[in-house]
Amino acid sequence: MSYSYLESSSYGKDNVKFLKVVKNPKNNKDHEIMECNVQVLLKGEIETSFTEADNKVVVPTDTVKNTILVLAKKNKTETMEKFAALLALHFTNKYSHITGVHVKIVQQLWNKYHEHSFIHGGAETKEIELDYDQAKPTEYKLVTILKGLTVLKSTNSMFHGFNVCEYTTLKPTDDRVLSTDVLMKLEFDPAKLGSLETVVTGSKDELFIELFKNCRDTTLTIFKNENSASVQATMFNMATKILQDNEVAKFVTYELPNKHYILFNLEWFDGEKNDNELYYPSSDPNGLIKCTVGRN
Numbered sequence: 001m002s003y004s005y006l007e008s009s010s011y012g013k014d015n016v017k018f019l020k021v022v023k024n025p026k027n028n029k030d031h032e033i034m035e036c037n038v039q040v041l042l043k044g045e046i047e048t049s050f051t052e053a054d055n056k057v058v059v060p061t062d063t064v065k066n067t068i069l070v071l072a073k074k075n076k077t078e079t080m081e082k083f084a085a086l087l088a089l090h091f092t093n094k095y096s097h098i099t100g101v102h103v104k105i106v107q108q109l110w111n112k113y114h115e116h117s118f119i120h121g122g123a124e125t126k127e128i129e130l131d132y133d134q135a136k137p138t139e140y141k142l143v144t145i146l147k148g149l150t151v152l153k154s155t156n157s158m159f160h161g162f163n164v165c166e167y168t169t170l171k172p173t174d175d176r177v178l179s180t181d182v183l184m185k186l187e188f189d190p191a192k193l194g195s196l197e198t199v200v201t202g203s204k205d206e207l208f209i210e211l212f213k214n215c216r217d218t219t220l221t222i223f224k225n226e227n228s229a230s231v232q233a234t235m236f237n238m239a240t241k242i243l244q245d246n247e248v249a250k251f252v253t254y255e256l257p258n259k260h261y262i263l264f265n266l267e268w269f270d271g272e273k274n275d276n277e278l279y280y281p282s283s284d285p286n287g288l289i290k291c292t293v294g295r296n
Ligand SMILES: O=c1[nH]c(=O)c2[nH]c(=O)[nH]c2[nH]1
Pocket: 159, 170, 229, 230, 231, 232, 258, 287
């Protein structure tokens, strides 16, 4: 009997980056662009490559990289949800011993300001994660992620009524600065979205585009409108609204750092009052609040 066994394994290519330019056939100068960073990890009957140095079962990671690029060139890639589904179905259909795929795609945001000129959207990205197992094709996990959207409001945020004990120094407040880097994840319900084959046909592209826009708009609208009782309460309200608006959503997750801004005390300067006007950014430590919300 050998000492160890392989509990789980996967392999593939990470950081496969491309910029795709889609030209309007009527006007060769009117372009749309998509810049992506793709990870594809393969699963299946690959154990012996780890345990017996059997490379017969290995589709080289170099082949995985080539495949990502060729499929990106040959197919319409309006949405990364569709491209992820295409990749998952390709690898599992092409290689009989590859039965599962994990795809992660990070998409840069480029805002078009002229027919073929764009402004980069900064740290904000859209991400897709897809886990697909050929044995359970209707149980795939497809997640759309909004990441790196940094927001701040300078009033309409409170925090009081919290637990107080001998370790507490925080003072309750009904007016503070609230700031966070939004990380929102929306997991689709496969029963409502349909099979990955239908995703690949492109019939869901409009839905994916509208859904992402709705998630971003709802996050920003509730952030600005609500007199926030806490990060916890506000993120729950955001997730609930997204579930209400998007039938295809199964779970909405938020992970929000509470990026503290602390009032300077200027009393020492001749009793100078600081009426929530001058703060110092306190980058760490930061609060970190997470929740996943489902529907009843
Ligand atoms: O919205 C908040 N939630 C907390 O859990 C918390 N904890 C804290 O110190 N400040 C805040 N703010």
